[in-house]
Amino acid sequence: NAGVTQTPKFQVLKTGQSMTLQCAQDMNHEYMSWYRQDPGMGLRLIHYSVGAGITDQGEVPNGYNVSRSTTEDFPLRLLSAAPSQTSVYFCASSYSGEGSALHFGNGTRLTVT
Amino acid sequence: KQEVTQIPAALSVPEGENLVLNCSFTDSAIYNLQWFRQDPGKGLTSLLLIQSSQREQTSGRLNASLDKSSGRSTLYIAASQPGDSATYLCAVLNYGGSQGNLIFGKGTKLSVKP
Numbered sequence: 160n161a162g163v164t165q166t167p168k169f170q171v172l173k174t175g176q177s178m179t180l181q182c183a184q185d186m187n188h189e190y191m192s193w194y195r196q197d198p199g200m201g202l203r204l205i206h207y208s209v210g211a212g213i214t215d216q217g218e219v220p221n222g223y224n225v226s227r228s229t230t231e232d233f234p235l236r237l238l239s240a241a242p243s244q245t246s247v248y249f250c251a252s253s254y255s256g257e258g259s260a261l262h263f264g265n266g267t268r269l270t271v272t
Numbered sequence: 273k274q275e276v277t278q279i280p281a282a283l284s285v286p287e288g289e290n291l292v293l294n295c296s297f298t299d300s301a302i303y304n305l306q307w308f309r310q311d312p313g314k315g316l317t318s319l320l321l322i323q324s325s326q327r328e329q330t331s332g333r334l335n336a337s338l339d340k341s342s343g344r345s346t347l348y349i350a351a352s353q354p355g356d357s358a359t360y361l362c363a364v365l366n367y368g369g370s371q372g373n374l375i376f377g378k379g380t381k382l383s384v385k386p
Contacts, residue, residue, distance in 0.1 A: 163315075192373070202361070202376040217373065249315055257303035257365060258323055261374060263315035 161185050165250050165264035172240040172271045180235040180267050182250030188262070189255045191233035192217070193225065195246040196266075202249070208233055209255070240271045274299045274366050278377035285352055286385050293347040293380045295362035300340045303365040306374065307336050307347050310359045319360075320347070352384045 166181045184191065192207035194217075204217030208227040222244060224236040233252075237244060248267045253259040275298045285291050295305070304323045308316040320329045320336040322345070328337040335348040345362055359381045363374040 194376075199378070201378040202363075204373055207373060251316075258321065260306060260318035260321045261308075261316075261363075262318065263308075265315045266313075 163250055163252055163262050163264035165248075165267050167267060168265070170267060170269050172237070172269065174240060174242060174271060176240050178237050178240070180237075180248055180250075180269075182233045182235065182264060183231050184233075184250075184252040184262070185231065186252065186254075186262065187230060188252035189230070190259075191227065191250065191252045192261075193223070193233070193235045194249045194251065195219065196249060197246050205235065205248075237269075242271045245269060245271045274302075274364060274375045276362060276364055276375050276377040278360075278362060278380050280380060281378065282381040282383070284383040284385065287352060287354060289352050289384075291349050291352055291382075293349070293360050293382070295345040295347070295377055297343045297345075297364050297375075299366065300343055301367040302340065303367060305336075305338055305345050306363050306365075307334075307345075308361045308363065310361060310379070316361065349382075352382075354384050354386050357382055357384050 163184045189210050193205040194202045196202050203219050205223050206225040208214045211230050214225050250264045251261045253261045277296045306321045307319045310316045322329050322338040333350040338345045359379040361379040363376040
């Protein structure tokens with residue numbers, strides 16, 4: 160199994176550009192989520208989904224959109240990139256239920272100039 | 273609002289030592305607590321998950337305990353090895369939260385010297 164796959168691994172954007180970070184999982188997990196990791200701030204939840212067609216906001220959703228048209232895919236869209244969105248982005252997934260561990264992808268390092 | 277704290281932020285030990293990493297949380301109404309490992313430039317790998325009804329979990333040289341009433345968890349690493357060098361994060365899932373809504377601490381960076 161590939162687990163959680165994120166693409167691209169690295170990306171440089173200019174302010175105002177838009178792009179989509181891709182996330183796919185092959186474990187048939189119901190839950191998927193996006194976190195950003197910043198030095199001194201830890202991991203913060205951006206958006207999450209409890210199943211296909213259902214999404215909700217996390218702690219820091221502004222400037223980001225998500226959709227969940229299939230169980231496998233959960234793309235994160237940056238609408239108009241800002242330098243404050245420079246970060247490492249992680250996608251994660253798990254089965255439902257409080258006994259299920261969270262599985263992470265290897266991250267996308269995004270720089271906005 | 274749930275807050276998760278990990279102390280110390282960094283720890284350096286010689287190989288072979290037993291060590292304890294600490295995690296504290298402010299709201300005891302949690303579904304579970306998870307410990308993760310993060311290697312530089314990589315994602316997080318789940319190490320242990322303790323459900324709210326459990327007191328501890330063990331995997332190999334790792335043992336995690338949970339005391340909900342005091343809002344504390346510890347990760348015990350026995351006979352540490354240089355390969356254990358990484359950042360260790362704990363995270364809690366609150367009652368009423370979905371599985372994707374973990375609250376993370378900022379981690380403890382562990383360095384095990386040969």
